[in-house]
Amino acid sequence: MTKITLEVNGKKVSKEVPDHTLLSVFLRDNLNLTGTHVGCDTSQCGACVVHVNGKSIKSCSTLAADVEGSKVTTIEGLAKDGKLHPMQAAFKKTHGLQCGYCTPGMVMSAVDLLQTKKNPSDQEIREWLEGNICRCTGYQNIVAAVKEAATKM
């Protein structure tokens, strides 16, 4: 067992877990933050993307112990004071989600894109999101959402 201490969505948390606990499992099972989803177990689909110290990572292939002491932001920590983050609002406006399963990872990944590049082109958005699979939308409205959010962020 290992004691893991993190700052998750602005709150300090500390839990004793088996050494091999993945960050996705830690968030979902130990902290009950079930917004982070697991879709593939092989680091391909990106439903599990969260931010660690501000950068997007795939939590299904990261050991919780490896990010000990880090600041983690999950989809639950994005909205502030009851107001959707501009990326969340943009996904709603452009119908960038359908079943909602890939959405948390997609949004977290897209937020990191705009932190990295302010006004990405369509092609840059599509290439950045290569690590996030969506089966519902055909990606068109997700691209539209990122462009919409870029005007607000």
Place this chain on the structure above:
Amino acid sequence: MASLVGSRVERKEDTRFLQGKGRYTADINIANQTYAVFVRSPHARAKIKSVDTSKALKSSGVVGVLTGKEIAEDKIGGLIAGWAIRSEDGSEMKVPANPPLAKDVANFVGEPIAVVFAETLDEAKEGAEKVKVDYKVLKAVVDPAEAMKSDAIHDGVDKNLCYDWLLGDRKAVDEAFAKADKVIKVDLINNRLVPNAMEPRACVVDYNTASEEITLYTTSQNPHLSRLVMSAFGGVAPENKLRVVAPDVGGGFGSKINVYNEEIVCSWASKKIERPIKWVAERTESFLTDTHGRDHVTHAELAVTNDGKFLGFKNETIANLGAYARVFGTVTPTYLFGPCATGVYVIPAAYSNVKAVYTNTAPVDAYRGAGRPEATYTIERLVEKAAMELGMDKTEIRMKNFPTQFPFKQTLVHTVDSGDYVAGLEKAKQMADYAGFEARRKKSEANGKLRGIGVSSYFEACGIAPSAAVMSLGCGVGLWESAEVRFNPTGQISVFTGAHSHGQSHDTTFAQIAADELGVPMENIDVVHGDTDKGTFGMGTYGSRSLTVGGIAIVNACKKIVAKGKRVAAKMLEVNEDEIEFKDGEFVALKSNKKKTIGEVAFACYLPGQRDEMKSPIPEGDEPGLIESSFFDPANFSFPAGSHICEVEIDPDTGNVKVEKYTAVDDFGRIVNPMIVEGQVHGGIAQGIGQALHENTQYDETGQLMTASYMDYTMPRADNFPEFNLGFTCTHATSNPLGVKGCGEAGAIASPPTVMNAVIDALGGQEISMPATAEKVWKACKAMKKSNAKAA
């Protein structure tokens, strides 16, 4: 009040999904739950000689181990085929038993043999490792084209043949072909696909020892149907002791229609071990055991005249059912396929012959479009090839054979109520700048690239119903849909539907419909679905049926609310009922202009009296309360149609195919929410392009699935697509009062032939099979270079 139907209303469900507040099955935990891990066959075909659970039972944390023996002893029934199909010779289809846990023989890799329950997931996994199964491995039947010549894998199923089905008239077709100037032929493989909803299947079961009720939370497209099957065929529990909840479900695409082994086993076992059970599939388990889609081997012919008139069509198909026949497994390659195989054309004579075979692969069932993509691929490849061989323009040959009168009695089964196929294709041509293609082709050529254009026109029969029709064709249940509208005393409204949303946006679109009918803001309306303890019975969501069947049940229930409201308002306003008009949420007495809002009327229905006076607003013959329900069974299917045009550019040095332009023009009748419909079309096109260019399910000759993760199975990504260009035409459906047609599957039906026609056009007519991967296309480019050099 402006109509909400037709508006781009933002989705109600998004607020929770976008904040991680969705509640999917795997998010549910129950105190004291155990974790289930299934022991699965590593062989495609094997006799199970023995199963030894003794070591597993002693493993740390293991609570129980159950096998096929115990489930058979408890007489728990297996999985079922939902449609009975008859062969051409009149014999009934052959369906093998499909036990929830295989006892004597395993028939595909991944088939569950035993299940281990433990205190933690890790302990359950360790326990499962310790279950010893002694197999005698048998030679697997994998290739559907060879199945009829191979060993029979099921007792009593000769030649592995489930049925040999015929729709149409062979003699009339022979006569038509005798008159043809030319016969166009194609040999096609409709590649096997894995639906791959992003949420893996899961179930959580809670058995209440006091009430003896089982609650099953599961990833289902149709919870009521699951309960019915588990109760009537599985014998797991009586329907009133089995509650099935499908909470937020992360996509289905057909793969979550079936009741699966794991749901039956965990429900049965929870009662046996008297503990809650949680099971969540890993992605590879989903690949191995979710129902797959397509998998046809087809030879088809089209008889034509020299001026491009179609005279006759025939189609000989071998359809792979996989190891077992499941709910829509047997109907997908027959009545969902054959009738649509003549496409949007007047073809005087036609037949489809389908031989459905069993193989040692995962069961094949409905996948977005189910039968209709296979049908459209068949006819649209033929039509495009006919244009090429006759030297005709590919849109001209289509126009020439479109029906122009509606209702259109289609060759084999359907009477299509409405449509305008010419308008759709004209609009698509204009939007795609079809006329400007040759200039673009030359430009690509100048850059060393090959450019092709492909067209496909489709219609499909969806909105699956009506009950009398589908049951006459062999369906085991009626396919109506139900709704209940509950007006609560203080004005909020709950709309219960038997349809299920797993991405289709019912929270929003159904609220739009009800808001318009009742004249109330849609914020006052909550759409409730997915729980057999809430609302009436329902048949669920598949076959683009939710709006055209379920939506209409909501409309009809709302109309009953208004009708009762009128009677009550008349009494309250002391006028005759026929003097009341309902408009924008108000009942108005026409002469006096006195009004009661629908909220006031609802309130009065629940509080029917007043102080100091014996007076009720409820008319004689009516009852208090304001709750109405409706079961809607339409008179016909709905028939969306359209034309899609695609342009691809091929790099002959790498074989890479780039979709440069994609134009879709669809007729879905009246549209409730254009934003949501566009989203459905985008998603469908993307899945179809996936089938055409990227996705393939590959078994090796021993029946091992070679594409069982996202490392091996190509899921389309954002950078595989251009921006799709969408347009709409509109002819109202006549089979429902809203005039709506289904829109969920159209994109996946139209796009594979559109893309493949473009690829083949770029390759100068060289046939190539789906998926047109870079390797295949590169080889075709090389062959083309060689033959061009020879010609020169």
